[in-house]
Amino acid sequence: MSAEKPGEWPLTHKEVEEWCRSVEWRLAVTRPDNPHSYTLRRHTDLFMFQKIVLHIRECGCQQRWWGSDYTMYRADGHHLWTMGGPLETAILINRKTDAQVREDERTGKGR
Secondary structure (H helix, E strand, O other), X not given: OOOOOOOOOOOOHHHHHXXXXXXXXEEOOOOOOOOOEEEEHHHOOHHHHHHHHHHXXXXXXXXXXXXXXXXXXXXXXXXXXXXXXXXXHOXXXXXXXXXXXXXXXXXXXXX
16 A cells, blocks of 8 residues: 555555555456456455445446446556445446457447
């Protein structure tokens, strides 16, 4: 985390990017038509996971994908998003490369 005040709220963009580099991301094999990866709450520090979810939701921008609206946050060359719902029920964070998002937008995929 940042050397200034690690772990405090609000998070900095740098802290979010460092967290993204520190967690395990898995390929979402059940959605080959929508290539992306995810990390699970149970494989990360719970407190930091929840702060990342809140950061995405508070600092992200609305985007429509696959017929639903998501709050997306750009960090570390990726778009990050959660599935919505209460913080306590958030079990994963998704991510898709910026390049894949551009390709999806170019081809109209997911609209």
